Amino acid sequence: MATIINSATTIHRSWEPFISSLILFSHMFILINPTTSLDTITPTTPINDGQTIISPNSNFELGFFSPNPINSPNRYLGIWYKKISPGTLVWVANRDRPIPNNATLKINSDGNVVVVANKKQSIFWASKNSSKSVNTDQNLIAQLLDSGNFVLRFSNNDDPDEYLWQSFDYPTDTLLPGMKIGWDLKTGLNRALCSWRAFDDPSMGNHSYVVDIHGVPQVGIWKAGQFSYRAGSWNGLRFTGSPQLNENPVFDYTFVYNPNEAYYYTTWAKNNSVVTRFVLNNLGIARRLTWNDRNKDWVVYSSSPRDQCDSFGLCGAHGICSTDSSPMCRCLEGFVPKSVSDWNAMDWSNGCVRRSKMGCGEGEGFRLYPSVKLPDTRSSWVSLTMEMKECEGMCLRDCSCSAYASANVRDGTGCLLWFGDLIDMRRLVDNGQGLYIKMPASELVRYSHSKKRLILIVVGVLVLSAMVFLCLVLYICKKRRQKKKEEKIGETPRSGRTYAIKEDSNEELELPLFTFDTISNATDNFSEANKLGEGGFGPVFKKT
Structure with a gap:
């Protein structure tokens, strides 16, 4: 039986030695079948457990695997890297319905790809019915592409827009270049990453990486139907809560939002020698990984959440988080803790309230926070054409408007308005955005x-x-x-007294300077006959 283990890069580090041993053990039992050189299956050429198909350039391989062959015989249909990182899984089909044994992957009579097993040929997994009509008399094939996408199409039509079904529309825990995360608003298709339940259990876990389309679309990690981490809305360059998402030489990324779609998209690496993937692990951490061919290992390029301030809503309504502060939560200017006792006990969940009520009258204006992660946009509104001056005026006129910001920092256009509480903000050192918060006079x-x-x-x-x-x-x-x-002052050992000595005849002085010998000669060696008297500074002599 072919046994493939999920990469240890998606699990807690304390399990890595154990998983590494499992990977080595499992690779001893991979079976290669003569049909593995093919990249497709047809209605007449299915594959059984132990057989695989390989993408044209051997980038990816598809077949059946066991995540933990020692403790469980459960089998799954999956796709993993073939060339650079054998055994690192990127997609699982029947993740919530494992197969006991004798599995087969085939194209059935109604034009779907299915996994059947046991003597009754029970269906354990099937591709979703396509919105496109299928004539079963036409030649159908299911092909594994070098992008890692497993597609169902007509053999004479390789146009991506004409695929009947594709695995990229139903991701598991991994986002590959060319995949979309988000919504097809016309069909209601929602593409989201969902973590494994455990490092050796590919069933749906507790964490999802989603595009939330309530209000202005934003990206983040969900747990139990709520954000646990929010990357934020798109501002033309990056998500407002992802300052580390910069233009780079490795891969391109963008966010598309229009009446038909709302999705996050990454493309193949700019440098063809770089391989990258984005994984949501079972601990709820999303990591961008790149392949280091020299060390034969995956390297973490970026990781989210990064710290405690990335915990959704940590500081409550109208609170702002900063890892440079102690405590890390503060109320915005003009706001005070809703519960002082809770706030002093470092329970910030109740957030802050305005110190002075808004009167919806004259004299109101805005306080600028220059570099922040913008608040949760589920209670916001956006215009991509409005100028910032118009945006400010609209917020002033609307009594329920609480803040505004630019919707597109690339060119400073667009208007993003918030209504109600401002939640999940943090100060950012780099790549933050200006937020104008409405204040009473x-x-x-x-x-x-x-x-x-x-x-x-x-x-x-x-x-x-x-x-x-x-x-x-x-x-x-x-x-x-x-x-x-x-x-310039010298000392004579003869008298123990100090006298000024002129060293530079060109130097201009207020008083003339004389040597000791000159003075001694002039007073006849300080003769008593030349003594005039005595004062506080000693005897006074006349010159002879």
Whole structure:
């Protein structure tokens, strides 16, 4: 039997040694069948357990596998890497209905791909009925492509828009380049990643990576029907809560939103030598991985959530999170904790409320937060054509509007309005976005006074610093001049007295300088006959 183990890169690190052993063990039991060189099955050429099909350039392989052959005989139909990372699964068909034994993959009479097993040929999995009409008299094939996509199509038509069914529309835990995550709004098809239940159990787990289309579409990880992590809405460059999502030489990405579709999309790596995949593991962590061919291993390119501030709604309504603060949750300007006791106990779930009520009158305005993760957009509205000045005016006129921001930071256009509570914000050092929060007139006055006081304090500190610096410079200069002057002073051992000695005849001095010998000669060696008297500084002599 062919046994393939899911990559240890999607599990907790404490299990990696055990899983690595399982992978090596399982690879000893892969069976190669003469039909494995084919990339298709037809109504007359199905494959049985132990047989596989391989994509044209041997990028991917499809067949039956057991995630844990030691503890369970359960079999699943899956797709895994063939060339670079054998055994690393990217798709599972019958994840919630394992096959006991004797499985077969075939195209049945109604034009669907099915997995049947046991003597009764019970159907354990079937491709979803396509919206396109199928004439079973036409030649149907199911083909594994080099992209990792398993498609059902007519043999004489390879147009992707004409596929009858494709595995890319029904992902498991892995997003490959060329796949979409999101909605076909015309048909209601929702493509979402869903984690494995455990590292050795591919059934649907507790975490989903989804595009939420309530309000303005946004991307994130769901658990129990609620966001556990929110990457945010698309702003033309990236998701507002994913500052690490920058333009890069590895892969392209974009978000499409129109009346027909709302989806996140990645394309093949710009550098063809780089292989990348995006995986939601059973712990609820989404990671972008790239293949390191030198080390034969997957390397983490990015990971979400990144820290505690990425926990959805950690600071409650009108609270903002910052990992640089302690505590990490603060109320927005003009807001106070709803429950002071809970807030002081570091329970921020009740969030904050306005200190002053909004009056929907004159004098109201906005406080700019320059670099933040924009709030949850499920209670928001967007216009992609409105200018920012129009956006501000619309929010001022609507009493229920609480904030606004640019919908497209690439060119500064579009209008995004929030109505009601502002939830799940955090300060960002890089790649954040400006958010204008509506404030009553009283808070704007308070903020203006606070800003003026802050400016005065800053100016005062700068002036004082400049004065201290100037005094320090003057003191240093004075000390240097004094030191140079002392260097010009000599001491005679004869009398123990110190006298100024002129070293440079060109130097201009206020008083003439004489040597000791000159003075001694002039006073007849300090003769008593030349002594004029005595003062506080000693005897005084006249010159002879």
